[in-house]
Amino acid sequence: MSDQIWKREEIESPCVKVCVVHPEARICVGCLRSLDEIAGWSKMSREERSRIMADLPSRAPKLKKRRGGRAARVAAKG
Numbered sequence: 172m173s174d175q176i177w178k179r180e181e182i183e184s185p186c187v188k189v190c191v192v193h194p195e196a197r198i199c200v201g202c203l204r205s206l207d208e209i210a211g212w213s214k215m216s217r218e219e220r221s222r223i224m225a226d227l228p229s230r231a232p233k234l235k236k237r238r239g240g241r242a243a244r245v246a247a248k249g
Contacts, residue, residue, distance in 0.1 A: 184212060185227060196233040203230040 186209075189201030198205050204212075208223055215223075 185224060193234055196230075198230055198233065200234055203227045203234075 185202040185204065187201045189199075191200045192198070192206065193200050199209060202209070204223065204227070212220065
């Protein structure tokens, strides 16, 4: 039996198992996909997946903006 029967010609998922949705950008901070893209990934055509994969690098800057964290909260109170 050949291993060829188990190979699929699908684009792989960009998931890196860091599944956290950015509260403002509404995309996963790990793979940069939207929740709709993540949910529908297995049903998408190869072309749809390729288009999304090509777009992912342009989404990274949306996550660069810092929200301030503790220092911003302390400054706002004082």
